Amino acid sequence: MSNKISINVSAVLNADSLPFRSRNTVDSVRTSFNRTRNQISSQIMNYGNLQGKFDSLSSQMLQISDNIEKIRSVANESANRYYQTDKHLEEMIKNGK
DSSP states (O other): OOOOOOOOHHHHHHTTHHHHHHHHHHHHHHHHHHHHHHTSOHHHHHGGGHHHHHHHHHHHHHHHHHHHHHHHHHHHHHHHHHHHHHHHHHHHHHTTO
């Protein structure tokens, strides 16, 4: 049994489409939400601070989208660093260092 930890870098990088699609879905929902919001009369929006609540929801969806992108970026960067480190260690072992 090997004590070596192995990460399938290709699988991590190929999984990039999932957060990309998720972010697109959130962005699409946010766009539709804002379009719908813009069609509501100002009298209704001013009732019970609906404008503020809608603004808050839109802002939260934007934050979710940004967080998805950050997660995607960290996963890709980590996979690339792992790959580079693994190759460097293999080279050091090969050269007896």
